[in-house]
Amino acid sequence: MQQVHGCAGCGVDFLASPRGDVHIDGAGETMFGRENCGHPEPRADQPVEIAAASSIDAGLVGDQTDSTVTYQRRAVRKQHFDAGLYPDGSGVGSSACCATQAARTKSPQDERSVHPKYLALLITGLWACGPAGPVQPPQPAQFPPREEVAVNVDALLDGLSIRDKIAQLVVPWIAGTYAAFDDDAFKRMQEWIDSLHIGGVLVSVGSPLDVAAKLNRLQERSSLPLLVASDLEAGTAIRLNGGTPFPPNMGVGATGSDSDAYELGRITALEGRAVGIHLAFAPVADVNNNPANPIINVRSFGEDPAAVGRLVAAEVRGLQENGMLSGAKHFPGHGDTGIDSHISLPVSTANWPRLDSTEMVPFRSAIAAGVASIMSAHIALPSLDGGQLRPGTVVPNVLTGLLRDSLGFKGLVVTDALNMGGVTNAYGSEAAVRAFLAGADLLLQPADPKVAINSMAGAVARGEISEARLNRSVRRVLELKRRIGLFEHRTVLLDSVPAMVGRAEFQAEAREMATRSIVMVKDVGGTVHSLKRARPPLALITYGDDDNRSLGNTMAGELRGRGYAVSVFKLWPASGPASYDSATAVIARSEVTIFAAADKPVALRGSVGIPDAMIELVSTTALARQSILVSLGNPYLISAIPEVGSYVIGWRANSVTEQAIARALAGETAITGRLPISIPPAYRRGWGVQRRVR
Numbered sequence: 001m002q003q004v005h006g007c008a009g010c011g012v013d014f015l016a017s018p019r020g021d022v023h024i025d026g027a028g029e030t031m032f033g034r035e036n037c038g039h040p041e042p043r044a045d046q047p048v049e050i051a052a053a054s055s056i057d058a059g060l061v062g063d064q065t066d067s068t069v070t071y072q073r074r075a076v077r078k079q080h081f082d083a084g085l086y087p088d089g090s091g092v093g094s095s096a097c098c099a100t101q102a103a104r105t106k107s108p109q110d111e112r113s114v115h116p117k118y119l120a121l122l123i124t125g126l127w128a129c130g131p132a133g134p135v136q137p138p139q140p141a142q143f144p145p146r147e148e149v150a151v152n153v154d155a156l157l158d159g160l161s162i163r164d165k166i167a168q169l170v171v172p173w174i175a176g177t178y179a180a181f182d183d184d185a186f187k188r189m190q191e192w193i194d195s196l197h198i199g200g201v202l203v204s205v206g207s208p209l210d211v212a213a214k215l216n217r218l219q220e221r222s223s224l225p226l227l228v229a230s231d232l233e234a235g236t237a238i239r240l241n242g243g244t245p246f247p248p249n250m251g252v253g254a255t256g257s258d259s260d261a262y263e264l265g266r267i268t269a270l271e272g273r274a275v276g277i278h279l280a281f282a283p284v285a286d287v288n289n290n291p292a293n294p295i296i297n298v299r300s301f302g303e304d305p306a307a308v309g310r311l312v313a314a315e316v317r318g319l320q321e322n323g324m325l326s327g328a329k330h331f332p333g334h335g336d337t338g339i340d341s342h343i344s345l346p347v348s349t350a351n352w353p354r355l356d357s358t359e360m361v362p363f364r365s366a367i368a369a370g371v372a373s374i375m376s377a378h379i380a381l382p383s384l385d386g387g388q389l390r391p392g393t394v395v396p397n398v399l400t401g402l403l404r405d406s407l408g409f410k411g412l413v414v415t416d417a418l419n420m421g422g423v424t425n426a427y428g429s430e431a432a433v434r435a436f437l438a439g440a441d442l443l444l445q446p447a448d449p450k451v452a453i454n455s456m457a458g459a460v461a462r463g464e465i466s467e468a469r470l471n472r473s474v475r476r477v478l479e480l481k482r483r484i485g486l487f488e489h490r491t492v493l494l495d496s497v498p499a500m501v502g503r504a505e506f507q508a509e510a511r512e513m514a515t516r517s518i519v520m521v522k523d524v525g526g527t528v529h530s531l532k533r534a535r536p537p538l539a540l541i542t543y544g545d546d547d548n549r550s551l552g553n554t555m556a557g558e559l560r561g562r563g564y565a566v567s568v569f570k571l572w573p574a575s576g577p578a579s580y581d582s583a584t585a586v587i588a589r590s591e592v593t594i595f596a597a598a599d600k601p602v603a604l605r606g607s608v609g610i611p612d613a614m615i616e617l618v619s620t621t622a623l624a625r626q627s628i629l630v631s632l633g634n635p636y637l638i639s640a641i642p643e644v645g646s647y648v649i650g651w652r653a654n655s656v657t658e659q660a661i662a663r664a665l666a667g668e669t670a671i672t673g674r675l676p677i678s679i680p681p682a683y684r685r686g687w688g689v690q691r692r693v694r
Helices: 067-078 094-103 108-112 116-129 153-158 162-167 184-196 208-221 249-255 258-274 305-320 352-368 396-406 421-438 449-461 467-483 494-500 504-517 553-560 577-588 612-624 635-640 655-665
Strands: 002-005 013-016 200-203 227-230 325-331 373-376 412-414 519-523 538-543 566-571 592-597 626-631 646-649
Touching: 153 467, 162 449, 162 467, 184 208, 184 449, 200 208, 208 258, 208 494, 227 467, 249 258, 249 305, 249 504, 258 305, 258 494, 258 504, 305 325, 305 352, 325 352, 325 396, 352 373, 373 396, 396 412, 396 421, 412 467, 421 449, 504 655, 519 635, 538 553, 538 577, 553 566, 553 655, 566 577, 577 612, 592 612, 592 655, 612 626, 626 635, 635 646, 646 655
Parallel strands: 200 227, 325 373, 373 412, 538 566, 538 592, 592 626, 626 646
Antiparallel strands: 002 013, 519 646
């Protein structure tokens, strides 16, 4: 067991009990068929030190609430001046440098008579005119705990109209991709701010600089600062092109390390705040105890409630001790469902004892760790709702009775997206009102923000929603904005983004975590072990979604760099018989075949798994020649292909994981991961064939 001690503003200490382990390696240990009947031994944790985490300034930002001042400050930065010395933007420009040059001719007596204030400006000018030195990336320690600005939330609340109070709770979705300021889509976003006075946005995929520039512009237009949220599950790379790519939560679960979960949260916070994001809808606190779940899968830390709860709490601390609000999801648990709630309404048959002992455990851990918000799930729980089949998002017994009253949660309750089939199919434009009446605060991603505001305003006018109830939710939102410093600083410095997002040290941590996450489920016949001693010709057959055209490229390159001859053939969902025949021909020319399958949960697809044609190809090949199946996603693939003798799980299809897999197959790195889930019918949680490097 690991003991984790966390406190706000400090690191996490780990006290690990020394434990033994059984490792397999070398030609002399050829009992490769017996791992199926062995017993998994707990792995000894490597000591990991985490530096004390200082609370960063909100977003590494400068106060730019006035658009004119903003543009003046950008001009100042081009002159290499500290914009902070010129709060009104005056007195800077090309003449400043000349004035500094003239000042250099002053006599010593003149220098001594300079007032300290002007001397400070003189020094700044000398620095600006000098050659530019290397820019050092900002470190968390450079942003000490700030003094909170005195903001009278009650006065702000009293000054808002009913419609403006409602608008503070509405958070529409926006794309993160580049858009000109006069683009129609961007104009629509600005109208939401100028006319509707929305309280925040949910930003999606884009480059870090595009996201930051877009958010800056929107913040400058808003009368009150916007609360910016994003689905930053398992790091920023899911939304920021160039963000640090970590293993998914289940890969972190395979390491069994609280420190890895904390680091995941810490780096996510630093990268997200650098581009102007304040609330990460992470971690996923669902317990994935249904292998057929089409939408959770690797997004969960695993199937054991206590282990999931421990890792959830560690990530919450990593996020919030480094400046990012955390939002655990999907309450009261989406792990044991068989339907994607983006499409329709899943139904959970769990009764209260089962929910209390399983699904509630990680959410209790998140609340104990101080999580700022919790997101609802669009799933029906008839056992808690008098037998009715309604999404939990609109059920008072779930959001108020269970979350608020039973679990004692005092933070922000957020709906899952209100345009998802699991709620809109039944309630349409009234979904926002029903969710609010059930106990939600923040109304996420309505299909039309104006319609949602109008519906809420109508409910207030009819007396369905009291102003006191409305004020409670708005106060929570405003308090969070105050807590993270948005009334002090709301925009970010674009120059700081490349110095923080995707930094080399973060990438190195992600590579090490990916290496620790790899699980070897089986190696009957020793195919994986033999690759270290020999360099046989390899066929690499990949299968992935159409949008992952680079799948397998990094793995092939890494193996070739280590002396392997690798022939690659790529298969896709649209591949037909001719493509599979070509793959068979490539396989016939090689001694060992590696199948790399990138199957993952995808919203609106409705299922997980690889197609029958791919299953048949893997099965037929495994019966005829040496084969290795590598899952770069869904860990349950082996259940459908038991003929495969060697099965390795890498958890995610990205360059970091492919590099880690290649190094593990080549025998350069140890394989130490253990299953955080059971894989029916043969492999229980905690299983993993261990291999050390000699």
